[in-house]
Amino acid sequence: MAVDVILGLQWGDEGKGKIVDFLAESYDIVARFQGGPNAGHTLKFDNKKFVLHTIPSGIFREGLINLIGNGVVLDPITFQYETNHLDEAGVNYKHRLLISKKAHLILPTHRYLDVASEASKGLEKIGSTLKGIGPTYMDKTGRNGLRVGDIFSPDFMHKYDQLKNKHLELLKIYPKVDFDLSGEEAKWFKSLEFFKTLKFVDGEYYINEQLKAGKKVLAEGAQGSMLDIDFGTYPYVTSSNTLASGVCIGLGIAPQHIGEVIGITKAYCTRVGSGPFPTELNDDNGEMLRIQGAEFGSTTGRPRRCGWIDLVQLNYTIMLNGVTQLVMTKIDVLEGFDAIEVCTAYEIDGKVCTQIPYEINDLEIKPLLASYPGWKESIKGLTEFNDLPKEASDYLLSVQSLLQVPFSMISTGPERESLIFNPAP
Numbered sequence: 132m133a134v135d136v137i138l139g140l141q142w143g144d145e146g147k148g149k150i151v152d153f154l155a156e157s158y159d160i161v162a163r164f165q166g167g168p169n170a171g172h173t174l175k176f177d178n179k180k181f182v183l184h185t186i187p188s189g190i191f192r193e194g195l196i197n198l199i200g201n202g203v204v205l206d207p208i209t210f211q212y213e214t215n216h217l218d219e220a221g222v223n224y225k226h227r228l229l230i231s232k233k234a235h236l237i238l239p240t241h242r243y244l245d246v247a248s249e250a251s252k253g254l255e256k257i258g259s260t261l262k263g264i265g266p267t268y269m270d271k272t273g274r275n276g277l278r279v280g281d282i283f284s285p286d287f288m289h290k291y292d293q294l295k296n297k298h299l300e301l302l303k304i305y306p307k308v309d310f311d312l313s314g315e316e317a318k319w320f321k322s323l324e325f326f327k328t329l330k331f332v333d334g335e336y337y338i339n340e341q342l343k344a345g346k347k348v349l350a351e352g353a354q355g356s357m358l359d360i361d362f363g364t365y366p367y368v369t370s371s372n373t374l375a376s377g378v379c380i381g382l383g384i385a386p387q388h389i390g391e392v393i394g395i396t397k398a399y400c401t402r403v404g405s406g407p408f409p410t411e412l413n414d415d416n417g418e419m420l421r422i423q424g425a426e427f428g429s430t431t432g433r434p435r436r437c438g439w440i441d442l443v444q445l446n447y448t449i450m451l452n453g454v455t456q457l458v459m460t461k462i463d464v465l466e467g468f469d470a471i472e473v474c475t476a477y478e479i480d481g482k483v484c485t486q487i488p489y490e491i492n493d494l495e496i497k498p499l500l501a502s503y504p505g506w507k508e509s510i511k512g513l514t515e516f517n518d519l520p521k522e523a524s525d526y527l528l529s530v531q532s533l534l535q536v537p538f539s540m541i542s543t544g545p546e547r548e549s550l551i552f553n554p555a556p
Contacts, residue, residue, distance in 0.1 A: 132345050133390025134162075134338075134382070136375045138352030140448040142402040144428070144435060145395040146460035146542060151188035151351050153547055154393075159346040160196045161189030162338065164381030165371040166353025167204040167237060167267070169260040181220065186213050187351050190224055196341075197224075201233035201334050202371060202381025203353075204267045205279065206242075207322035208315075214325075231334025232280030238291070239315040240298035241266040247305035268370035270294065282327060335383025342388060350378045356394075356448035364491055367406025375452040393539070394454035396445055398462040398526075401435040403428050409496045410438035410474045424464040439472040439500065442533050447487045449536055457534065460542040462523065463512075463549075468505035471526060474498040475533065503529065513543045516554040527554060 137154065139145035155161050168184040183190070185205055187197040199205070217224050241263030249261060270276040277294055281287055342348065356362070358369040359377075371377065375392050379385065399420055402408045412420065417437045420426065426435035448454075465471055477484045478497040488494055506520040513519060519527075531538050541551040 132342050132347055134342070134348040134350050134378060134384060134388050135391040135393065136350045136352070136378050136389060136452075137393040137395065138373065138375060138452065139355035140357075140394040140396045140445055140452070140454070141355045141400055141441075142357045142406075142408075143355035144401050144403065144426070145355060145397050146545075147352065147395055148183060148188045149542065149545065149547065150393070150395055150458055150460070150540065151349065152191060153550065154349060155189035155192045155195055157347065158189070158195070158349040160198055160338070160341060160348045161187040161192075162198040162200055162348055162350050162382055163187045163203050163353065164200045164350050164378045165202040165373060166369065167262060167264045168206050168209040169262045169264045169354070169369065181216065184213060185210055186217070186224075186228065189349070189351075190217065190228065191222060193223070195227060197228050198332075198334060198338065198382075199228075199230045199234060200338075200382040201231040202377065203231075204235045204237055204264060204271075205230070206237035206263065206319075207326040208318050209262070211322040211325050225329065229330050229332045229334075229337065230279055231337075232278065232331050233334060234279045235267055235271050236277045236279060236281070237263040237267045238277065238294060238298070239312060239319050240295050240302075241270070242315070243308075243310045243312060244298055244301060246310055247302055247308045250308050251305050265370045266298075279331060282323065338382050338384060342384070350382060352377070356452060357444065359451075362451055364406045367404065367492070374448075389453075391456060392452050392454050393456050393458060394449060394452055394536070395458045395460060396440070397424075397460050398465050399424070399440050400438045400444075401426050402438075403433055403435050407491045407496070408436055408438060409444070409477060409491075410441045410472075410498045410500075411436050412438045416468070419468070420464060423467070424461055439474055439498070440530065441474040441498065442530070443474060443477055443485055443487065445534055446485070449534060454536050456539040457531070457536050458540045458542065459527065459530075459538055462527070462541055463510050463543050465505065465523075465526075466509060466511075467507060471503045471505050472500040473503065473526075473530065473533075475501050501529075511544045512546065512549045514549070514551055516541070516551050519551075524554075 139147050189195045190197045244266040245261050245263045354369045354373045359373045360368050420437035476499040479494055503526045504522045506522040508520045538554050541554050543549045
């Protein structure tokens with residue numbers, strides 16, 4: 132069987148969690164392949180709201196296996212916090228949640244380094260979530276990291292102390308910041324005892340054995356494609372490969388096993404933290420998008436920067452991921468606008484450009500916008516394409532035509548059932 136991939140095509144926060152949760156019932160396994168607790172996937176069903184940071188979004192589907200792959204980095208404290216919420220919700224997860232032994236651990240000193248490094252940047256901050264993600268991936272590539280499988284090693288404490296002492300030496304180059312290391316270590320080791328009670332596997336062998344047995348796998352990305360360490364708006368990116376190609380490394384599968392690539396985009400665009408954002412709106416329209424879309428980070432609570440949808444950017448990530456079908460979320464947020472704008476090209480130094488320039492961080496980019504009539508009617512919760520206002524359906528058909536990839540779903544609200552399927556030819 133093939134591994135289908137679902138990932139965000141923008142700068143994150145596209146609504147992946149809801150779509151994974153909905154699609155999960157058609158699969159046997161949902162697998163996270165990269166990222167860490169800097170992600171925040173929000174799901175709403177049965178009049179309840181759940182936010183997941185590390186655990187795959189298929190965990191609420193009874194009988195479904197959820198695998199955390201080797202490409203993920205884990206913080207035992209955050210992980211236990213998530214599982215506590217699952218316990219409170221009555222979710223039976225322990226036999227269905229598997230963790231690759233080759234995933235890397237986030238230490239308290241990784242978070243300490245993250246805080247100190249970001250504080251030292253002043254106005255040049257990259258917008259880190261301060262969860263220790265970057266320093267953990269740095270240790271991974273520097274071959275110093277601690278992996279999940281190491282917690283059962285007889286010399287685990289020696290390895291831990293070695294890495295901790297390395298971090299303490301590095302911290303000497305930064306100005307002092309407030310960080311209760313002894314308190315955070317106490318919480319970390321307490322959570323580690325719980326963490327040890329979970330189920331660990333050799334992820335690469337497990338996933339390939341399941342594929343051979345005919346099991347259907349859905350690979351779930353964390354951060355959006357524009358935050359990819361290689362192809363995003365570097366250096367304002369995350370520390371892992373967020374593209375479909377990252378599935379192979381993050382789970383341990385060969386490229387020929389990749390099947391459908393489902394790309395998710397909002398009906399508009401948002402970004403958290405620093406970095407270029409050509410269609411950003413610093414006006415009443417931007418504030419209206421923020422308020423109507425509840426655009427505040429599920430991990431950090433920070434207000435998101437908001438702007439019109441950017442087709443130059445989307446065509447770029449569609450190309451990089453090999454997207455075979457599109458999902459648009461939050462079209463209901465566009466209700467009430469007199470006009471809706473769509474960026475179809477950039478103007479740079481008087482020239483029209485339809486590609487993401489290498490120097491995107493340094494250039495003054497003017498988005499060239501096409502305008503579409505807005506609509507006043509509520510579309511929240513609609514499930515039939517023909518029930519949409521004509522202005523909304525025209526907007527969707529135009530975007531689909533310009534992206535040249537079909538929409539398979541349109542989300543009309545945060546609830547699990549608020550979806551339109553195969554909306555247009």
